[in-house]
Amino acid sequence: MAKWVYLFKEGKADMKNLLGGKGANLAEMTNLGLPIPQGFTVTTEACTDYYNSGKKITDEIKGQIFDALKILEEQQGKRFGDTENPLLVSVRSGARASMPGMMDTILNLGLTDAAVEGFAKKTGNPRFAYDSYRRFIQMFSDVVMEISKAKFERVLDEIKEKKGVKFDTELTADDLKDVIVQFKALYKAEKGTDFPQEPTEQLIEAVTAVFRSWDNPRAIYYRRMNDIPGDWGTAVNVQAMVFGNMGDTSGTGVAFTRNPSTGEAKIYGEYLINAQGEDVVAGIRTPQPITKLEQDMPAVYVEFMRIATLLENHYKDMQDMEFTIEDKKLYFLQTRNGKRTAPAALQIACDLVDEGKITKEQAISRIEAKSLDQLLHPGFDVAALKAAKPVGKALPASPGAAAGKVYFTAEDAKKNHEKGERVVLVRLETSPEDIEGMHAAEGILTVRGGMTSHAAVVARGMGTACVSGCGEINIDEEAKYFTIAGQTVKEGDYISLDGSTGNIYIGDIPTVEAAISGNFDRIMTWADEIRTLKVRTNADTPADAANAVKFGAEGIGLCRTEHMFFDAERIPKIRKMILSKTVEAREEALNELIPFQKSDFKGLYEVMEGRPVTIRFLDPPLHEFVPTEEDDIVALAKDMGLSVEEVKATCDSLHEFNPMMGHRGCRLAVTYPEIAKMQTRAVMEAAIEVKKEKGFDIIPEIMIPLVGEKRELKFVKDVVVETAEAVKKEKGSDIEYHIGTMIEIPRAALLANEIAEEAEFFSFGTNDLTQMTFGFSRDDAGKFLDAYYTNKIYESDPFARLDQDGVGQLVQMAAEKGRATRPNIKLGICGEHGGDPSTVEFCHKVGLNYVSCSPFRVPIARLAAAQAVLNNK
Numbered sequence: 001m002a003k004w005v006y007l008f009k010e011g012k013a014d015m016k017n018l019l020g021g022k023g024a025n026l027a028e029m030t031n032l033g034l035p036i037p038q039g040f041t042v043t044t045e046a047c048t049d050y051y052n053s054g055k056k057i058t059d060e061i062k063g064q065i066f067d068a069l070k071i072l073e074e075q076q077g078k079r080f081g082d083t084e085n086p087l088l089v090s091v092r093s094g095a096r097a098s099m100p101g102m103m104d105t106i107l108n109l110g111l112t113d114a115a116v117e118g119f120a121k122k123t124g125n126p127r128f129a130y131d132s133y134r135r136f137i138q139m140f141s142d143v144v145m146e147i148s149k150a151k152f153e154r155v156l157d158e159i160k161e162k163k164g165v166k167f168d169t170e171l172t173a174d175d176l177k178d179v180i181v182q183f184k185a186l187y188k189a190e191k192g193t194d195f196p197q198e199p200t201e202q203l204i205e206a207v208t209a210v211f212r213s214w215d216n217p218r219a220i221y222y223r224r225m226n227d228i229p230g231d232w233g234t235a236v237n238v239q240a241m242v243f244g245n246m247g248d249t250s251g252t253g254v255a256f257t258r259n260p261s262t263g264e265a266k267i268y269g270e271y272l273i274n275a276q277g278e279d280v281v282a283g284i285r286t287p288q289p290i291t292k293l294e295q296d297m298p299a300v301y302v303e304f305m306r307i308a309t310l311l312e313n314h315y316k317d318m319q320d321m322e323f324t325i326e327d328k329k330l331y332f333l334q335t336r337n338g339k340r341t342a343p344a345a346l347q348i349a350c351d352l353v354d355e356g357k358i359t360k361e362q363a364i365s366r367i368e369a370k371s372l373d374q375l376l377h378p379g380f381d382v383a384a385l386k387a388a389k390p391v392g393k394a395l396p397a398s399p400g401a402a403a404g405k406v407y408f409t410a411e412d413a414k415k416n417h418e419k420g421e422r423v424v425l426v427r428l429e430t431s432p433e434d435i436e437g438m439h440a441a442e443g444i445l446t447v448r449g450g451m452t453s454h455a456a457v458v459a460r461g462m463g464t465a466c467v468s469g470c471g472e473i474n475i476d477e478e479a480k481y482f483t484i485a486g487q488t489v490k491e492g493d494y495i496s497l498d499g500s501t502g503n504i505y506i507g508d509i510p511t512v513e514a515a516i517s518g519n520f521d522r523i524m525t526w527a528d529e530i531r532t533l534k535v536r537t538n539a540d541t542p543a544d545a546a547n548a549v550k551f552g553a554e555g556i557g558l559c560r561t562e563h564m565f566f567d568a569e570r571i572p573k574i575r576k577m578i579l580s581k582t583v584e585a586r587e588e589a590l591n592e593l594i595p596f597q598k599s600d601f602k603g604l605y606e607v608m609e610g611r612p613v614t615i616r617f618l619d620p621p622l623h624e625f626v627p628t629e630e631d632d633i634v635a636l637a638k639d640m641g642l643s644v645e646e647v648k649a650t651c652d653s654l655h656e657f658n659p660m661m662g663h664r665g666c667r668l669a670v671t672y673p674e675i676a677k678m679q680t681r682a683v684m685e686a687a688i689e690v691k692k693e694k695g696f697d698i699i700p701e702i703m704i705p706l707v708g709e710k711r712e713l714k715f716v717k718d719v720v721v722e723t724a725e726a727v728k729k730e731k732g733s734d735i736e737y738h739i740g741t742m743i744e745i746p747r748a749a750l751l752a753n754e755i756a757e758e759a760e761f762f763s764f765g766t767n768d769l770t771q772m773t774f775g776f777s778r779d780d781a782g783k784f785l786d787a788y789y790t791n792k793i794y795e796s797d798p799f800a801r802l803d804q805d806g807v808g809q810l811v812q813m814a815a816e817k818g819r820a821t822r823p824n825i826k827l828g829i830c831g832e833h834g835g836d837p838s839t840v841e842f843c844h845k846v847g848l849n850y851v852s853c854s855p856f857r858v859p860i861a862r863l864a865a866a867q868a869v870l871n872n873k
Ligand code: ADP
Pocket: 037, 089, 090, 091, 092, 093, 100, 101, 103, 104, 105, 107, 239, 240, 241, 242, 243, 244, 252, 253, 276, 277, 278, 322, 323, 324, 333, 334
């Protein structure tokens, strides 16, 4: 019989896949002899089994749950549902990777009308007993029965108002009894049945709810954002309750062994006296900094610090811990490697290496490559920031600079972000439903909540600037405005947030670019020592190229020449070329373009100082260049001595039903070889001149796009070679050059062995290769892919993360076939995927020579390439 349930003492830290992160660490802490309320874990495999069994928990699994419960009852000396001394448990979700805020915990399970009386008598504290019961009813109804939490909050608020008190802690036992009666009535009104009075039924319902929550839309979205496969499932932890809400010698809190925003090596956290569970993060009352515990309960603080230090040394990483104090007795409820901002990640990694606790390799493998993105994005312009006067200040919950238009709901933020606006999300407090809006926002501002509130934790995870807990704000979310320092800010007004200081500004403060220095530079140097894959950039302008070199690019893997034609001075010339009726006229128009192209290429060669530069010849369908505005059409007609009707007719004739598969790529050069001639001349002259003027050793790399057949490549290549040789002769130069192709049509991958006879290098154009392999276009797929995610058909966007199963097979096959024909063929990738860490690892595994990505992703790719080496040792 399979084992579906593990007692905490049966598990270990390395059983995360089976027990989930929370369960594995609870087990590890139990075995370290730490004060952990005991319990058991229902495995992730049981979750998978639940889905495979048509969303049912089998009798076998239920049986194992009840067996474990019996053992727990014996350990605790309490019985489930007992009317004298009832056992209460929490039911906590916990997947392999932590998914903050995705699935809610249920506390105080096991309370019933009868058990609460026993509980009150046993503890001698009726107020506390009723408080626990009302919390349980509320959580169970919300999480398991999906009755909105807000309805219960309203009842509670009404009673608080009636009693003239501000905090729930001020309600008496009798008040709370009243709350319970009303809560149960609300439950019955919503569900049509009484609140369940059988604890085992409560338990199975709760476990089922956790399994079900694995597939809620928020969880699916989070998984997609973080590359977490849907078939991992979540484990469920059932744990004996300890109580932080027993009075003023009790409390609950969260803490990090080092500062998760800056990495500073100092304990960091918050706690609330007389509170339970999520009270700290929900921002209901303002918590105390952890250091205050030293005064409140000195002995508890000493014990807390002892265990915190022990845990950090044990896991050799910064820990994020949750604890509860029950009448001066300390319990740990969770530990995990803490989420941190990118600056903190670098600081902690460098410190741990310096403290001799981890190796450089361990440091490298721990930093999440994607998170480096945060460091590469702008901060505020120092002068502009100095000149601006903050209108308020709150908690610096997640560092970074953000300026944008204010929106008050996640949907509005998302919608306007999609329209291309920079948005700032302003909320009373955030909840897991807001995740997409938070993701869309440049920055987040909340009125309530501490440094460990939902907004703060999620923002730090996403690297989004966040200022939280700004009590000075009066907000009206429905009327869509807030006031601060006597000023009113309406929806659509600009504000700026400094997540590093907590300052809030009205207006749009300009930002400046980032640089690699300090810890960042140190880590990148370590990564460079380890990696074997080269990292190039996709850049079309000297400015982009220079930026990429600053970030460590070792060459240009893709220069899209068409981007050079949209300039106001040039577009009329390319239009003239397109509309030309004869080869001569076309050549004449193209000749006018040569000086422009040549100066573009010279600019790139100069910036790149002899590093390789791959120049891709014209790729898009020509209709992308033709005029659509009446004025432009008239001007063009005049310039060419044609009638407006004639110009319009020619433009119309260029229309294609499926331009993605139309007259583009090397097909342009097959029909108009003069285009390839012009571009070859510009490349060669630029290279020869820069070589002579600056002394750089330049070997031009000319890349022919969209090839599907060897003879097609050969045809264009012959044109290129003929022109290149002619230029060399004219200039008396013996410069070398390479001609290669993109592999972006499935047929090219299939026949890569033949194509390699003509190509000196391959560059995988995975954008086109993905569209053509899937048969859907990148520009249209957004419309239906969401339905594919919700229905779990695809789990991630194949345009963001390379589909290794399908498209990856083509890449691997083409690489092998190419090498079989030409052993020293150079292989790279230049699609958008080149900067995605999982794709970088794939490229490393199939033996490509380099990846090429946008300048801002170069450091990410460098780190990911080093991690690929470490993961595949
Ligand atoms: P999350 O994954 O959202 O952090 P947890 O399962 O850690 O959810 O539960 C949230 C909080 O509930 C914990 O930090 C702790 O304060 C409280 N909690 C959970 N289980 C217990 C328990 N057995 N006794 C007391 N408090 C608990």
